[in-house]
Amino acid sequence: MADLVSRRDWNARAPRGDYTQLDSTRGVKVHYTGGRVDPGIVGDHNGCVSLVQSIQRGHMDGNGWMDIGYSFVACPHRKVFVGRGLHHLPAANGAGLNVGHYAVLGLVGNAGLVQPPDGMLHGILDAIDHVRERGDAGKEIKGHRDGYATDCPGEALYAWVRRGAPRPGGGGTTPPETPPFPGRLLKYPPIMRGEDVRTWQAQMRTRGWELEADGAYGPGSRDVCRRFQRQQRVQADGIVGPTTWRLSWEAPMP
The missing domain is CATH 3.40.80.10 (Peptidoglycan recognition protein-like)
Incomplete structure (x- = not known):
């Protein structure tokens, strides 16, 4: 409580x-x-x-x-x-x-x-x-x-x-749905900060990328984004837009 x-x-x-x-x-x-x-x-x-x-x-x-x-x-x-x-x-x-x-x-x-x-x-x-x-x-x-x-x-x-307002960490085997796109492009420079950045970074860590979920989109995040985009065969611009955001959750794990 x-x-x-x-x-x-x-x-x-x-x-x-x-x-x-x-x-x-x-x-x-x-x-x-x-x-x-x-x-x-x-x-x-x-x-x-x-x-x-x-x-x-x-x-x-x-x-x-x-x-x-x-x-x-x-x-x-x-x-x-x-x-x-x-x-x-x-x-x-x-x-x-x-x-x-x-x-x-x-x-x-x-x-x-x-x-x-x-x-x-x-x-x-x-x-x-x-x-x-x-x-x-x-x-x-x-x-x-x-x-x-x-x-x-x-x-x-x-x-x-x-979705029924589920409690976080409630368990179950159903994978989480893709969070709604936050409405802004995540890119560098300059460094962008926010919970939307942290959410994306945490998901990339879940996918196995080495990236700190610190809520700051800097050169490290841009590099991971570019490599992920190349892996998914989309434009490797290092910007997390709607397509890259969706793929971060929905693309099959390698």
Whole structure:
């Protein structure tokens, strides 16, 4: 179970008014930030705290909401921030849709940190277990885009939701599906950093290439990419684009 970060611990602002009571729901809607998330939060939990505070400011001062719109927020360190909490109507699902589901945010965006680390997926599922056990939530796990016109929760999180939101490391013999292409070309120079780089590097290590999964796409990553591309008989430009990304998971092992 994730560590619950109380509102006091993340220095939340007090809500402006009383919450609307939420007796029970059909389940949970999963969200992402919709903006750029600094990949540095993966190694710095203080960055997660600052980001959650920033989201609350945006919701209260920008949207005019009484509080942060989410019920709970999960970060890469398997910690779950209490937003509006149990039995309180969220605001993030969309007008007319909030009564049906709790709203759980994963701290990934549409740029920067786009691939949810395992700790974040565990945190989202821990939050879901929490609202089921203590908040009378049903079994549904949906994406924000289900029933509402939005890109949220992003391709990576939504693909995970569509797979049934499995826990990382759950075992089984079925190989993992190819993660969605992160939306940017991984190339050098200059050095590119991010969880998308780390995800690709880790997969290449799984395939037997000598490459450190340090999240930095530099000359070593470019060299491995070129050799892999030659092996797969595609253009050896050292750039991880959609084709090379897909082959990294789907090409037969040599």
